[in-house]
Each structure stands twice: as structure tokens, then as C-alpha cells.
Amino acid sequence: MTTASPGVVVVGLGACTAVGAEVLPTTAAVRAGISAATEHPFMIDKAGERMITASTPFLDPGIFGMDRLMSLALPAAQEALAPLVASKASLPISVVVGLPEPRAGLPDHLEMRFRDSFVAAFSDRHPVTAVAAAAAGHAGGLLALKHASELIASGKASLCLAGGVDSWIEPATLEWLDSLDRLHSETTRWGFCPGEAAGFCLVCDASEAERLNLPVYSAVLSASSAAEANHILTETVCIADGLTASCRDALACLPAESKVDHTICDMNGEPYRGSEYGFMMTRLGPCFSAEAGFDTPAQTWGDVGAASGPLFLILASIAAQKRYSHGPLTLLYTGSDSGRRSAALIQTPATPR
Secondary structure (H helix, E strand, O other): EEEEOOOOOEEEEEEEEOEEEHHHHHHHHHHHHOOOEEEEEEEEOOOOOEEEEEEEOOOOOOHHHHHHHHHHHHHHHHOOOHHHHHHHHOOOOOEEEEOOOOOOOOOOOOHHHHHHHHHHHHOOOOEEEEEEEOOOHHHHHHHHHHHHHHHHHHOOOOEEEEEEEEEEOOOOHHHHHHHHOEEHHHOOOOEOOOEEEEEEEEEEEEHHHHOOOOOOEHHHHHEEEEOOOOOOOOOOOOOOHHHHHHHHHHOOOOOOOOEEEEEEEEEOOHHHHHHOOOOOOOHHHHHEEEEEEEEEEHHHOOOOOHHHHHHHHHHHHHHHHHHOOOEEEEEEEEEEEEEEEEEEEEEEOOOOO
16 A cells, blocks of 8 residues: 655754764764674573674663663654754644554553653654554554555645664563564574664645745655565565565656666665565566665665654665765565565655765
């Protein structure tokens, strides 16, 4: 299912990652290829070695659960709202947030507790009209962007904060990953490096951005989602039917004679994600320019789960602003363990490299 929203623009960006506490340090670190992967201060894997994680260095390693998620989410959300604060406009804001899928180590009733905590933290700063939180895993951040685009396009909201927050740095979560041989280590080369992050984007209609004199970083041309039946939790072979469907829907609105200039995705070292990309490109290759490549930021900030999509949008937006983008059209995609696949086509101002 696709949402085409050519009038929806991104006017605020906020990030909190293991390689930067804000947007500009984060994007600079990713461009430089700086890795946050390091030995965990106290978690030991099955082989007796320190687990390798990408933890945020400015968070106490003893903070867990909802406190840790909120410590990531609130600074990123505040940064995304900074242009609105600077404009001195006091308008109601709808909030849509992607959260981790159910797994070992997560707080009970995560969605409800996150909504309550977020509203309580923002009640004295911004007029928040509604908070929707969905525990959809990796796909969650782009699903939040999709929902926000629908709210803006339908006129149900004038400003929407869309984002995602996730943290794998919970002892019970790390032990669970280790039991499944999914942690990257000397003995498990095909695993991933658990990370944590939050990413938020403030979106509105293009006319509203002009009225409020807000900066426009990018436009959301489309956002889509699909389901993959043969996901990592099954014993079947995945040939990327779900990812192909989601990306095909997102690319249906490609402007005439245009092709995708670049892709940013959540490949994290697990083999099936690379295979999915290959199957998808085999089918949709003609939609991409001959020079189109792809970025996998998990190499720097670790696997950031539900925060992935909004952070990808931030990378594309800042690349254009700083004049090192590959072109104006960027495909973003993410895939959850449970099979949810999400994609978005982003357009940024065309700037020479």
C-alpha cells in the first residue's frame, strides 16, 4: 500500500545516535565512516568474550528500559522541533513514533507507556494533540513517516512529528540475541552489531512551510509498506517478495524520465538482508540510474531498529544541504524481523557534488 504525498515536506530534523548527539555530528560521522562499535562494559557472550555493541557514549550504561528509550527520543524530538520554536509559532503537533517489535528485554505495555511518557515530557513545552506509537521494529520509523504523510495530505494535521526510537542495549535483549547467534563476533561473522538511536522529522504541507517561513530539507514523494511471508523467523527461503512490493509501490510515483539516484537501507551484516536487496534490484533495476549505489549506515551507528527510516531521511536531507548528495531522488527502505517491509521515496534539492 502506498501513500503519495508530493505536497508533504520535511521542515525539521532531529537525531540522537551512537556517533552523534545531534543531526550534524551524526551525519558527519556517518559520511566519514566512523564506527561506534566497541566492547560492552560488562556483557559477555557465549564464547566468553565481551559483546560488541554501538552504545551511545553519553548515556549511563546502567540506564535501561523506558528511561533509556526516552533519553534517546526526547533530545531528537526537541531538535526536530527547533525550527518551529524559532518561528515562534504555537501550533498543535501530532506525533507518530515507531518502536521496537516485541522481544526479550523490552518493557511491558511499551506502546502505552511510551505515549504516556512522551506526552508528559512535552505537555509543558509544545501543544501535542495526539501521540501514536506502533511496535513495528525496523519498518516502524518509515511506517510512522507514512502515517504522518497521510495525516498531512488529508488535512487531519497541519504539523506532524514522525520518528522512531530503539535500543538493543538491554542485558536481556543482548543475551537473547546471543542465544540466537545473531550477535556479530569473532565466531559469528554473519551477525549484527546492536545499536540504539532516535530519529525524528517534522513534516507539514508545502504551503504551511511557506506560511511559517520554515526551512524545507526534502519532500516525501511516497511512502509504502508490504508484508514478507518468508522472513527471518521462518524456515522458508526469502526471495524479497515483500521488499520488492514495497519498493515498487514507492517508486510508482517516480517523475517522468527520472531514476533513483541512491538508496539507503538497513542491511546490517545478516546475510538475508543482502539477498533481499539483490532480489529486489533484479526486478526493479530499470528504476535506478546506472551510477546508483547504496549506503548501509549500520556499519557506523550499529543496527538501530525502528529509528532507521527517519535517520536515513536525515542523511539524505543533510547530504543535499551540504552538497555531497548523489542526486535528488533517494529510496529508503527497512525490513522488520516479523516481515513488515517499508519504503519511501525522498526528493531533495538538486545540488552539484
